Amino acid sequence: MDFSSINWLAVVVATVSAFVVGGIWYGPLFGKAWMAEMGFTEDDLKDANMAKIYGTAFVLEFIIALQLAFFLGHGGTEPSVGQGAAYGFHIGFFFIALSMGVNALFSRTSFKLWFINGFYFVVLLTLMGVILTVM
Secondary structure (H helix, E strand, O other): OOOOOOOHHHHHHHHHHHHHHHHHHHHHHOHHHHHHHHOOOHHHHHOOOHHHHHHHHHHHHHHHHHHHHHHHOOOOOOOOHHHHHHHHHHHHHHHHHHHHHHHHHHHOOOHHHHHHHHHHHHHHHHHHHHHHHHO
């Protein structure tokens, strides 16, 4: 893979956007529902190793943003904001959310939990696609 044309600042901003979206998504929007579906209490979350969780999540989100930037940069032309959003949406929905849906079916988790987790990535990757094409 040739990463010479990657806008690294855009990749970092897209990575940070995962934490902004996640903070809203798993906070005021769906936080209580997610905790209930997972069977977590506030105390369960306080006992977690948050440095390890956030550090590992940052690395994984960085790789996602980097790969999306790579895909966007290999279409032969400079992608538009609409194309960035469309790439992000399609990857988020058709690859990630639907794969998580299959996993939810076999692991017998609820539709609500699948929606919360899967559609986080739809929203996130759509936003990442926009960020990567605007910057």
